[in-house]
Amino acid sequence: MTGRLGDAWRYCIGAGRFDLALRRDYQDSLALLQREIGFRYVRQHGLFSDGMGVHRPYDHGGARHVLHAFTYVDQVIDAYLELGIRPFVELGFTPPGLASGDQTVFWWRGNVTPPSSRTEWAALVRATVTHLVDRYGIDEVRRWPIEVWNEPDLDVFWQHADQDAYHELYEATALAVKDVDAGLQVGGPALSPGADDGWLPRFAEFVTARDVPVDFVSRHGYTSGTAQHVPFGVHQTLAPAATLLTQFGAPRRQLAGTPLAGLPVHITEFNSSYRPDNPVHDTAFHAAYLAPVVAAGGDLVDSFSYWTFSDVFEENGIPVSLFHGGFGLLTHRQIRKPTFHLYAFLARMGDEVLARGEDHLVTRDGDGRVTVLAWAPVDHTGLAAPVTGHRVRLSVPVGPPGTGTAYVARSSVSEEAGNVWAAWRDMGSPRSPRPRQLDALREAAEPARRHHTVPVAAGLACLDLTLAAHEVTLVEVTAVHDETPPWWDEDRLLGAGGP
Structure with missing residues (x-):
């Protein structure tokens, strides 16, 4: 058998929320990752959440105004580009000053309600993308995939898991991105592994009927069962690792015969457990469990992004211990887990x-x-x-x-x-x-x-x-090309047996 290995396995890597990228431990871990493996893109939540301070409403002259500020965004992306990695931009969650409700997710309270104003949301997207183009150049930003939201099929991530409301959000977002430049890449819907088989075909039907731009489709893959809680952690059953490959193949099966059938498919999150406090992530078992998936996943999709590169991650709060079952290939302080070595080994392989x-x-x-x-x-x-x-x-x-x-x-x-x-x-x-x-x-x-x-x-x-x-x-x-000199005699290493 011959062919090309490709780089779908290292096209993208997941990370903790955007503002964690300002921390030294995070940046040190990313630098090590890039030296030893070398990923092309990094994806994370929280671009529009409070920690980044992008959406800043204020009152002046008796009227509401919005300032779009990119102080922290610039610092993060500048650091990424210096390390040879680009953002896989996830647009979300809703800024508190634009939210229609108070439902949040995670310890850091990302707001998962629809924007109260579709017009103001579109202006936020347009301003953000315009700033990125102005700062980094259109040729550069055209290379960055822009993904709309995260797992809208789950009510924990999108209020009521309302697909019609997501379609409205996607349309407003995609049109705002393309308003900046038609060559920018936009896609979604970043579905969870549990999305029903009709979610993606309905999305395809919607964007086709309304001629809404979509340049790629995305979903996620996990194999763990219901969480069995213990203090500061969980245990979970696992499905066979091959289940991940079945999940990877689902988008193309579901989109067969639709106008979206030929689009790139990105698995923008995958792992065994979907929990950041499951000890299985830290084990030698985990590397062997995922090895056949990492070796074969590129046959099915254009990319599959391990979630995540570092334990600098706070969805459930601040970790209580160095090893705590975090998603990362690396712990805090850059200690390599066995699954890190799985990726580092693959990075040393050839492409034939x-x-x-x-x-x-x-x-x-x-x-x-x-x-x-x-x-x-x-x-x-x-x-x-x-x-x-x-x-x-x-x-x-x-x-x-x-x-x-x-x-x-x-x-x-x-x-x-x-x-x-x-x-x-x-x-x-x-x-x-x-x-x-x-x-x-x-x-x-x-x-x-x-x-x-x-x-x-x-x-x-x-x-x-x-x-x-x-x-x-x-x-x-x-x-071996032997260059041993003809006078060398291993038996005389200690001087015995001389003439």
């Missing part, structure tokens, strides 16, 4: 796909280096002991046809290696680790690394990988 399987992905880069991502099977029910000793046997092409040797470098995370959550538990789960404990945790978060050589025959190297419990491993194979 040589083979795929239910437990592996094989690629090659332009220099001929072959990379294998392999993962152990998991039991999503938690009822069986983790699988140990899982074997993956492969023959991979190395260099030109012929004989010789290949250098094999292997990096792994598992229950025993790179499992920083287990190390933290062994420490006694310190809520605020001291500096030496943080150093120890960072060391524990490093993957296990080993190397050896294998023979090459007829241009092929045979790999026999045995995987530990919940292991995800990256194997890099390169042909």
